[in-house]
Amino acid sequence: xxxxxxxxxxxxxxxxxxxxxxxxxxxxxxxxxxxxxxxxxxxxxxxxxxxxxxxxxxxxxxxxxxxxxxxxxxxxxxxxxxxxxxxxxxxxxxxxxxxxxxxxxxxxxxxxxxxxxxxxxxxxxxxxxxxxxxxxxxxxxxxxxxxxxxxxxxxxxxxxxxxxxxxxxxxxxxx
Numbered sequence: 001x002x003x004x005x006x007x008x009x010x011x012x013x014x015x016x017x018x019x020x021x022x023x024x025x026x027x028x029x030x031x032x033x034x035x036x037x038x039x040x041x042x043x044x045x046x047x048x049x050x051x052x053x054x055x056x057x058x059x060x061x062x063x064x065x066x067x068x069x070x071x072x073x074x075x076x077x078x079x080x081x082x083x084x085x086x087x088x089x090x091x092x093x094x095x096x097x098x099x100x101x102x103x104x105x106x107x108x109x110x111x112x113x114x115x116x117x118x119x120x121x122x123x124x125x126x127x128x129x130x131x132x133x134x135x136x137x138x139x140x141x142x143x144x145x146x147x148x149x150x151x152x153x154x155x156x157x158x159x160x161x162x163x164x165x166x167x168x169x170x171x172x173x174x175x
Contacts, residue, residue: 019142026141029148033138037157038131039165039172045099045121045128051167052119052130053102055080061167064159079107086156087111112140113147117157130164132157 041048051057055078058068067083078093089111095103095118105116115136122129134157138144147153158174165172 022145023141026143026145026148029141029144031137031139031144033136033153034133035136035153035157036131036133037154037161037174038129039161039174040124040127040129041165041168041170041172042127043168043170045123047168048128048130048164049099049102049121051164052121053096053098058082062160062163064163112143113138130161132161 056068056070058065065082065084069081072078080091082089082091090107091104092107094105095101099121102119103116106114113136115134118133120131138147161172161174
């Protein structure tokens with residue numbers, strides 16, 4: 001019985017130590033980061049922009065999104081709520097230049113991360129170069145460590161861009 005207790009206490013101590021090390025490393029990483037990914041699609045900037053801008057249709061082409069609720073008032077801000085594999089996230093459209101540039105910002109303040117995505121749609125070789133720039137901030141030190149060393153700061157952008165390519169029946173490798 002004493003051996004079992006010793007093993008259990010040892011495992012708990014090791015887990016606490018591991019979490020402490022992860023938190024220490026995460027606390028030494030910068031909160032803010034900038035990351036960028038892009039793909040080329042054989043579509044016009046207008047078609048790609050229209051697909052991205054149609055927030056309500058996202059569940060039909062993004063496997064990570066179950067539901068999208070859009071609230072847009074004439075002359076007012078555009079808000080949308082995404083429900084998916086990352087939970088529920090509230091966004092705001094803060095800049096919208098059709099077929100050229102669009103900026104969305106996370107409205108939530110309690111997620112442990114925040115920031116904005118800038119989408120750029122540039123004509124290239126008869127198609128469109130779609131670039132997403134993330135200006136993010138990760139306040140939670142554990143999540144900061146995980147985003148840097150486990151799943152990467154570009155994983156969400158890569159998934160989005162891969163889904164966008166599939167939406168048009170294309171394959172793309174984000175760069």
